[in-house]
Amino acid sequence: MHIPDGFLTPTVTITTVTVAGAVLANSLKTVNASIKPDQIPLMGLLASFVFLIQLFSFPIPGGTSIHLTGALLISIILGPRAGFIILTVSLLALALLFQHGGVFSLGANVINMAAVGCFVGYALYNLIPGRRGAIILASMISGIVSAALCASELALSGMLELSAGIKTMSFIYGITGLIEGVITLLILEFLLKVKPEILGSET
Amino acid sequence: MKHAFIDRYAHLKSPIHELDVAKKLAAALSGLFLLLILLPLLDQTRTMSGLYIYSICALLVALGSKVPISFLLTRSVMVLPFSALIILVNFVSGNFSPGQTLEMILKSMLSIFTLLLLTSTTPFHELMKQLARWGAPRLFIIILAFMYRYFFLLVGEIEALERGIKMRHSQVGGWKRTQVYASIIGMLLIRSYERAENVYRAMRMRGFTGDFR
Known part of the structure; x- marks a missing residue:
């Protein structure tokens, strides 16, 4: 899902980098204006946390494993804008230090994973009634949306045939999104039991 | 380590x-x-x-x-x-x-x-410094620097948590296992949160007032 460098055409690369850059600049501006001093180290530590859980593969029943993105989890804790900044930092570090995804394709990856996961995921979480169902559905739908975007970017670059790409990738990432939703729910239930005040630190 | x-x-x-x-x-x-x-x-x-x-x-x-x-x-x-x-x-x-x-x-x-x-x-850290010199947003660089600094400590914590779970119940499978891993991640989140509070206290003591621009 992390698109490496070399898969996107120059046009798609430049467009996605511009869009992602604009969203990032806007989020930084908003968060900068309202951030409280104690939230600066908190955002840093949570970025470290997100970076780590993205590297940590999670065993799921059935013998396979997936890794979490943490997008919805962080957005619920800190709000979607701070969540988006944290996810972007983590994607940059993954590209530079672990070669997951590229630097020029970062624009596309930031849109697909950070922006969709945080903004679309969080909006759905608020729209859908009922907390449990909302978490699972929001995570699953944002998984499908980001897979469809990823497939479209690759198709625009002539890498995939559009409908085949969208069908295959949405199916795979719909399932991963569903699993991430269930795990996010388990983590949030654990937090509510052990340290509920964490859930009230939105920027 | x-x-x-x-x-x-x-x-x-x-x-x-x-x-x-x-x-x-x-x-x-x-x-x-x-x-x-x-x-x-x-x-x-x-x-x-x-x-x-x-x-x-x-x-x-x-x-x-x-x-x-x-x-x-x-x-x-x-x-x-x-x-x-x-x-x-x-x-x-x-x-x-x-x-x-x-x-x-x-x-x-x-x-x-x-x-x-x-x-x-x-x-x-040299790369981060250079990005800052070229005018990358301060908040972004600060978060990146924090992330890099504390990543190694969190790796140590997750290893300790995993070791603790292995010692206490050797093998659970299926749904239970998923729940156990979710609580490891939840615990890691709590520890990151608490560490951030301590880091903030230490920063305040050294004169940090929230101004990083």
Whole structure:
């Protein structure tokens, strides 16, 4: 899902980098204006946390494993804008230090994973009634949306045939999104039991 | 505990390591620009010859940097599973073209190779400093720096949590196992949160008032 460098055409690369850059600049501006001093180290530590859980593969029943993105989890804790900044930092570090995804394709990856996961995921979480169902559905739908975007970017670059790409990738990432939703729910239930005040630190 | 695996070759001594960070970062970014924006605009035979020439230059720089070539090459082929996914989808839908596939694989391997050369000849904190000097947003760089600083500590914590769980109940399977891992992650989140509170207290004591611009 992390698109490496070399898969996107120059046009798609430049467009996605511009869009992602604009969203990032806007989020930084908003968060900068309202951030409280104690939230600066908190955002840093949570970025470290997100970076780590993205590297940590999670065993799921059935013998396979997936890794979490943490997008919805962080957005619920800190709000979607701070969540988006944290996810972007983590994607940059993954590209530079672990070669997951590229630097020029970062624009596309930031849109697909950070922006969709945080903004679309969080909006759905608020729209859908009922907390449990909302978490699972929001995570699953944002998984499908980001897979469809990823497939479209690759198709625009002539890498995939559009409908085949969208069908295959949405199916795979719909399932991963569903699993991430269930795990996010388990983590949030654990937090509510052990340290509920964490859930009230939105920027 | 030893966790210096991220930029482990960044402290070697070589002419490339001693180059100015700004020059290295600019060179790596121009290399990527050439590979990913300029070369693809040419026709396919010229793109391919461009890619071959680029590989030779990249190999020469790598030899000069004393970073083990085997390390650079094994990390560069990590892109192949992703390529395999694309090739598979194309095979299924009948759109497979060998020439385009080769170009794609070569381009992405060379991009990774270029970035690896940069990160294995420059310590990560130097790269962050240079980005800040070029005007990257302060909040972004601060979060990146915090992330890098505390990543190693959190790795240590997750190892301790996993060890504790292994000691207490040796083997659980299925749904229970998923729940156990979810609580490890939840616990890690709580510890990160509490560490952030302590870090903030320490920062305040040293005069931090929230002004980082």
